[in-house]
Structure formats: structure tokens, C-alpha cells
Amino acid sequence: MRKTVKFGGSSLADSAQFKKCAAIIRADEARKYVVPSAPGKRFKDDVKVTDMLIRCYDIQKKDLDAGLEYFSKIEDRFDEIVTGLGLDYSLEPEYRIIRSYMEEGLSKDYLVSRGEFLSGKILSVLLGYPFVDPADYIIFNSNGVFEEQKTAAAFRKIADMESFVMPGFYGATETGRVKTFSRGGSDITGSVVANGMHVDVYENWTDVSGFLMVDPRLVENPQPIKEITYSELRELSYMGAQVFHEEAIFPARAAGIPINIRNTNKPEDEGSWVRTDDQISDSHLFITGVTGKKGFMSLSFEKDVGGDRLPFGRKVLQMFEEAKVMVDHVPSSIGTMTVVVDVDEISGKEESILRRIRREIDPYSITVERNLALVAVVGLEMRGVVGITSDMLRVLAEGGINVRMAIQGIKEISLIIGIDEQDFERAIRLLYEFAKAKNKELRP
């Protein structure tokens, strides 16, 4: 058994947290490939090292001396960790290199990635595992897009390594330019390492004991999810569940590697397991989760298209694509094409898209509806259960909530319901109560 273990920022916030991680790694010899984040918050109003580095970049761009002075605060955070761990080790040579690059002019991604780099250096000394720089193995193209095939080929060069520490969050282009993933991207590195090293399990250590059936800010003490499939998680994280980076699902999933979300502060908890649809056990919940998000709007275009519906739909979507606006849903009927988008996504572009559509497609009518919220009920096993959709809609109707839109994909893994924003919290609570009761009934 071989595992990749990724530790998030809160798991590495200070020397006491580093000690916990080292104890976890030493407790199981399968924990071979370690992926650290940069130190996160030690207390509520603390600043993450990654945020300090972003700040440092902005300062040094305007005023080098002020930037170098601010960088010494970041050095202090790392030095405190090294001292607290009692290591006979100094990061001074690394700081010197970073400082000299700052003097020469460096890229934002390079400086921002140094949090993970320095974290990894410490952890490698603490564990006695070799340090492997992801800049040599996690490959991006010149546009900053992750290169799956080239990365897989690069990992073949280290296939024989027994163990290592590889910092999360970044890689580099083939010409050596450091590139970071999006925020929270060390989860992606963990998944890429799991895939590249063909491990049996990807453990993702964070500060919660896995996923909950519903947002604990909306419902008191929600039930934990012991097991979820990749496809269910995809539906849930898309709607705003925050524990695990959305894009981190793909590399592990492609290799069929289960992910175990664990709590560094409660290592005895089993956490949540993410598995492929055909790996699920009897304990799998019928309804896995209820989630949702406010801040959507819909734009409907009506046109008398006769038999020629195909180009109409394509042209409407093309206008959104060309404006680089991601479309979330397209719940349409014959002659009316509706596009649901996140308000933040379309912000500043709405007028120009509508203008183009009027000019180039000339719909018969355009209707824009705002203040829309989407709620999703997710469960792989809902498929084929007669009446489950109408039961959920009835729960909302009995609660006096108007359903403005309902989308169920043919795979029946989720039901997505569009409601007024003002009904959001109540809809989530009602559907959670329904899900809990259904799970009890079907999984006593």
C-alpha cells in the first residue's frame, strides 16, 4: 500500500501543526509522497503566507526596499517554524536566492509559489524524505494551462522513488517559468502526484473531518458524509462546497484512486472517502448532499424558429462563449432558449452580449430574471427511484416556495432547482430534512 498525503495550510500553520503532520506521516509507512501547502492562518485574523507573498509582490513592484522589508516578515514566519521544530537547519540560502531574484525582477507566480517551496524544504528535513521540486515535473504550457500528458511523462522519471516531499500549488513551463494553479491548488498537486506515482490512496489532510451533507452555517450539526463518488462530489463542489478544490477531482479519478479527506487535528476520525461510482459500499447514502448558491440570473430568448432550432441554440451560446462567460445551465423549451449564468461571471458584459444577440439573432423577445438561487440535491442512487423528484418538489410547494426552474439530468444524479434568492436558506433546510428522512427510510 502506498499513499500520497497532502496537508493544507491550516495543517502547517505553525511548528505545532508541522509536528502533528510529521506524527501522522510516521504513523503509517504507506504515507510516502507528501504534498504541503504554504502555512495558513494560525488564528482567525491571521494572514496566510500565500496572501503575504501576493502582498509582497505588489509592494516590491513599486518599491523594492519596502518589498524586501516586508519579505523579512515572511522569513520570520518560517524561521519560527524551524526553531519551534528544533531543527538544525537554516532557510537563509533560500531567502538569499529569492531576495536576489526580487532585485532582478521576478514573476508574480514565482514569488507566490515560494510559500509551498519553503514549507516543503522544512518538511523534507523534518521527515528525512528527499525534496522534489514540482517545477521539474508538473508541466504547464506557455498559456499557463496544465499539461497532463507531459506531466505524466515527467513523473515516469521519478517512478522508482521510495518517498519524497513535493510542494503543492505550482509547476513550471518547459522553459522553466514557474506557474501556479488557482488558489487552493495544492489539492490539485496532491491529485497529480497520486496519479503520477500510481498510489493506492490519496489522503487529503485538512481542518475538518470530511464532507457534511449540508453547509453547517445553514443547518445545525449536519450529518457527515462517509462516502461520496467523484461524480457526486463534482455536483456538490460545483455548487459551492469548499473543502476540496473542484479541479483536484480529475487526476485521481482518471486513475481510479480513492481520496480520503482527513482532519489533522482529529487524526482518529475516519473522514470522508471519495470513490468511483462502481467502488461504493453499502453505507453509501441515498441522498449524499444538499447544496446551493445565490447570485444567478437567467436570460431567455424566444424566437419563432420553425424547424430550424439547431443554429438558434448554437448562436446564442456562441455569444456567451465569445464574451468568455461560462454558462451554468440551459433549461430550454421549443422556441425559447434560456441561459442561466452566475451574476459575477457576466458582470460588465451583459449589455454587450444582449446587444449582439439583438443585432445578430433578432429574437422575438428577451426576458431577463434576476435574484435567482439554485439548490441541488445530489445522490447517485436517486436514479430509477420513481417519485423522488416529485417528493422533493412537493416539500418545497408545501413550504410555500415557488419553483422557478427544475433541471434533472438524464443520469438522475442531481436535481437542480431554481428559486427566488429570498427562499434560499429555507429551501436548503427543507430539502435537508427531507434527505435525512429519506436516508433513514432507505438506509436504516
Ligand code: ASP
Ligand atoms: N497556498 C495556496 C493558497 O493559499 C495553495 C493551497 O494552499 O492550496 O491558495
